[in-house]
Amino acid sequence: xxxxxxxxxxxxxxxxxxxxxxxxxxxxxxxxxxxxxxxxxxxxxxxxxxxxxxxxxxxxxxxxxxxxxxxxxxxxxxxxxxxxxxxxxxxxxxxxxxxxxxxxxxxxxxxxxxxxxxxxxxxxxxxxxxxxxxxxxxxxxxxxxxxxxxxxxxxxxxxxxxxxxxxxxxxxxxxxxxxxxxxxxxxxxxxxxxxxxxxxxxxxxxxxxxxxxxxxxxxxxxxxxxxxxxxxxxxxxxxxxxxxxxxxxxxxxxxxxxxxxxxxxxxxxxxxxxxxxxxxxxxxxxxxxxxxxxxxxxxxxxxxxxxxxxxxxxxxxxxxxxxxxxxxxxxxxxxxxxxxxxxxxxxxxxxxxxxxxxxxxxxxxxxxxxxxxxxxxxxxxxxxxxxxxxxxxxxxxxxxxxxxxxxxxxxxxxxxxxxxxxxxxxxxxxxxxx
Numbered sequence: 001x002x003x004x005x006x007x008x009x010x011x012x013x014x015x016x017x018x019x020x021x022x023x024x025x026x027x028x029x030x031x032x033x034x035x036x037x038x039x040x041x042x043x044x045x046x047x048x049x050x051x052x053x054x055x056x057x058x059x060x061x062x063x064x065x066x067x068x069x070x071x072x073x074x075x076x077x078x079x080x081x082x083x084x085x086x087x088x089x090x091x092x093x094x095x096x097x098x099x100x101x102x103x104x105x106x107x108x109x110x111x112x113x114x115x116x117x118x119x120x121x122x123x124x125x126x127x128x129x130x131x132x133x134x135x136x137x138x139x140x141x142x143x144x145x146x147x148x149x150x151x152x153x154x155x156x157x158x159x160x161x162x163x164x165x166x167x168x169x170x171x172x173x174x175x176x177x178x179x180x181x182x183x184x185x186x187x188x189x190x191x192x193x194x195x196x197x198x199x200x201x202x203x204x205x206x207x208x209x210x211x212x213x214x215x216x217x218x219x220x221x222x223x224x225x226x227x228x229x230x231x232x233x234x235x236x237x238x239x240x241x242x243x244x245x246x247x248x249x250x251x252x253x254x255x256x257x258x259x260x261x262x263x264x265x266x267x268x269x270x271x272x273x274x275x276x277x278x279x280x281x282x283x284x285x286x287x288x289x290x291x292x293x294x295x296x297x298x299x300x301x302x303x304x305x306x307x308x309x310x311x312x313x314x315x316x317x318x319x320x321x322x323x324x325x326x327x328x329x330x331x332x333x334x335x336x337x338x339x340x341x342x343x344x345x346x347x348x349x350x351x352x353x354x355x356x357x358x359x360x361x362x363x364x365x366x367x368x369x370x371x372x373x374x375x376x377x378x379x380x381x382x383x384x385x386x387x388x389x390x391x392x393x394x395x396x397x398x399x400x401x402x403x404x405x406x407x408x409x410x411x412x413x414x415x416x417x418x419x420x421x422x423x424x425x426x427x428x429x430x431x432x433x434x
Contacts, residue, residue, distance in 0.1 A: 002044045003027045004360075004398070009050020012057065014353045016333035016379040024055060026360040029175075029398030033356060050364060053392065054378055057340045057353050058117025058139075058361040059309040063209075063247040063268035063297030066121045066140075067095075067103030067129060069110065070422055071302035074430065080215050080277045087430070088302055092124065094429045095152045100125040101132050102418040108136035109410055110307045114388035117361040117396045118352075119307075120245065120268065120297070120345055122182040122209055124153045127167060130177050137401045137409045139361060141207060141345050143167070143182035146197055148190055157193050161200065168204050176397055178347070180207040180245075185214075186222045186230045191237055198239050207245045207266075207346055210234075213256070214248035215279040231256040231265075240265055245344065247297065249287075250280040257283065261290035266344045271316045273299035281323045284316070284338075285330060295344030296335075310390075313339050313383045332383040364393035 004026040011022035011034060024034040041047045068088075075087035100123065111119060118139040123129055126144040133140045144153070144167060146160045154160045164181055171179040181201040183189045189197070189210075201208040213219055213230045222230045231252060234240050242264035249267045252260065260267065269282050287294055296316055298307045313335050320330040342352025351361045365382065367375055369390060375381050394402035401409050 002046055003032070003042065004048060004395075005039065005041050005045045006048045006050055006055050006362075006364075007039055007041075009052055009364075010054040010378055011354055012054060012336070012378065012382075014355070016336045018054075018378045022055070024354065024362075026362075026395070026398050029360055031354060031356055031358055031360050034354060048364070048393070051368075053367050054365045054382075055354075056363050056365060056382070057351070058363050058394065058396065059115050059339050060295060060341060060345065060352060061111065061116050061119035061297055061307065061309055062245070062295030062341065062344045063120050063122070063270055063299060064107070064307060065123045065300030065302075066107035066119065066133075067100040067123050068300030068302045069106040069307075070099060070103040070419065070426060071300070072305055074302060074426065076305075078277075080279055081217055083277065083303065091426060091430050093152055094426070095124055097125040097128040099422050100128045102415060102422060104129040104132040105136065105410055105415045106419050107301070107307060108133060108138055109407055109412055109415060111138060112136065112394050112401045112407055112410075113391060113405075114308050114310065115363040115365065115391040115394060116307065116309050117363065117394060118342070118345070118347065120180075120209060122184075124151060127170070130167075130171055130179075134174070134177050135409065137176070137396050137399050139176040139178075139351060139359070139396055141178045141180045141209075141347070142171075143180040143209060145182045145184050146193060147184040147188040148193060149188070161193075161196050164197070165200055168200070168206060172204065178206075180209055182209045185211040185218070186233055187218050187225075191226070194234070194239060195237055198237070201243050206243070208239065208243050209245040210247065212246035212249055213251045214274075215277070216251055219251045229253065229256060231259055235259055235263070242266075243346075248274065248279065248282065250274055250282045252283060257286060257290060260287065261292050264293070266346070267292055267294045268297040268344060269294055269316065269338065270297045270299040270304070271319050272312055273303040275315070275319070277303055281319060285320055285324060288334065293341060293343045294338055295341035296338045308388055309339055310382075310386050310388060317383055332377070332380040335383045336379055360395055360398040362395045363391060366390045366392045
């Protein structure tokens with residue numbers, strides 16, 4: 001089988017170290033070797049000239065709802081509970097598998113073009129989303145969202161639990177689609193449903209993905225209902241384990257911070273949606289000092305409006321500097337580590353960095369454009385200056401998804417045409433004009 005050889009550029013190594021004049025070899029979908037200096041290709045090699053540009057591990061979006069690209073801009077400038085209960089949940093009652101297919105493919109195009117190679121997806125009709133993701137070539141951890149009220153997909157919660165078990169059995173062992181258990185939150189899932197979801201996650205040793213402590217109203221509601229704040233409530237139910245991926249985690253008291261660290265709970269930080277929905281600022285620098293595995297997420301396009309991980313990195317870095325009034329609070333190197341945090345998704349043995357034996361989930365970033373000149377620090381340039389327009393090539397598991405800025409795995413025009421048809425149906429369903 002032909003091998004791919006990247007050469008004559010910089011490599012972004014762990015901890016944001018940069019290896020100039022580097023080369024990297026891909027064999028059987030994995031990183032086989034890398035180094036610096038001149039390298040002679042074999043006659044059968046596919047040679048990729050970096051041309052002084054940078055090869056980096058693909059970005060990892062630790063929390064999103066891919067098919068919610070369909071609701072981009074549907075309900076902006078609203079607080080979380082108003083946005084969710086009066087717009088998003090009503091719109092989702094009209095969801096179909098066909099809608100999820102095209103919404104997910106639209107998300108995949110956006111993520112491929114933005115240098116994201118792995119994402120964590122929590123949504124509905126997830127078999128359809130998984131199939132669309134498989135076709136796109138992206139890597140994802142995916143699962144059907146569970147909640148107490150009837151789902152437009154599976155109906156009652158007990159059906160959702162059965163579907164989740166069947167879904168895991170169908171997809172486990174897949175090279176790029178990794179099934180997980182998704183329960184919506186502590187305020188939309190009863191203790192019994194949360195425990196049942198956790199039992200499935202434990203049985204198959206997969207992630208349990210929830211929204212946790214996203215805003216103050218949620219914290220107050222859960223505390224009043226169960227006598228404990230959201231994370232402590234989860235701990236009381238036996239859910240605070242290394243399998244738990246807790247999205248947002250904005251409002252944590254000191255006890256919950258310690259609980260998070262002591263139980264190796266994973267955190268998906270979503271700074272842009274947290275700011276847009278005025279949910280608050282998570283205590284990320286403190287979590288990092290405690291050794292917590294934190295990853296960056298965009299959240300869905302209905303609450304962020306894009307899946308741009310470069311924008312998310314810059315927002316995170318500048319937000320936490322301002323929040324604690326310390327320009328060193330979250331460095332570019334730390335931010336890049338958050339944006340490639342495979343440990344957050346329990347994929348650190350598969351992807352997330354340039355290391356021999358890990359999957360060839362790789363992105364070539366163009367440093368020749370005006371916004372990247374001059375360059376004194378590659379890592380800082382990626383966090384503070386780069387945009388999706390700088391992404392030249394994307395590879396996942398050794399397969400090209402984007403080559404010279406052309407998407408290879410998805411017919412973009414077909415996706416756009418179908419999304420516009422669906423958008424018109426959504427406008428009619430929620431009473432919105434053009």
